[in-house]
Amino acid sequence: MNRVDNITRLPEEAYEDTIRKFAREGAHIPGDDGTNPWVPFGDAASIKHFCFDVRTNSVANILWVKGGGRIGTHKHRGVVSAITLEGSWAYYEYDWVARPGDFVYELPGAAHTLYSDEGMKALFWINGPIEFYDDNGKFDFTADVFWFIDHYTKYCEEKGLPINREMFI
Ligand SMILES: [Fe+2]
Structure with a gap:
């Protein structure tokens, strides 16, 4: 199939030249081609990063809890949404349990502790910082866009992997 023949041509806008001059392309970020690592997150989980937007303090990634794990208690300062890919959490x-295909959203002010008995993978779109606390309720650290960038880039540098600049919006 000739792809060019399948492109629908749209009418030009009055300022089409400006759009072409200043618009930026989106990106295709590989997930499983070997270039995008699972970066360890605590004892029970890993994160595969997909994008970092420093303007809106938001990120997209897959969280993988490998089974019988929990993620420390955290409080949200922005909206988080997630779709479950595998397992349950x-x-x-x-009272609810998220299973493959289930969508979850979390709002500013929510504080909770994630667990998964059988393991899980879910795609998260995270806006704003998340504050993590230890088991005694003592503040541990803030995960904002720069924490996620640091998590990804330091691991790549340590393992000699290329940093995918396309992930940075
Ligand atoms: Fe949460």
Whole structure:
């Protein structure tokens, strides 16, 4: 199939030249071609990073809890949404269990502890910082866009992997 023949041509806008001059392309970020690592996150989980937007303090990534794991108690300062890809996961604070295909959103002010009995993978779109606390309720660290960038880039540097600049919006 000739792809060019399948492109629908749109009418030009009055300022089409400006759009072409200043617009930026989106990107295709490989997930499983060997270039995008699972970066360890605590004892029970890993994160595969997909994008970092420093203007809006937002990131997209897949969280993988490998089974019988929990993620420390955290409080949100922005909106988070997630779609479950594999396994199941939940928060101790709520009655629901998220399974493949389920969508979850979390709002500023929510504080909870994620766990997964059988393991899980979910794609998260995270806006704003997340504050993590230890088991005694003592503040541990803030995960904002720069924490996620640091998590990804330091691991790549340590392992000699290329940093994918396309991930930076
Ligand atoms: Fe959360």
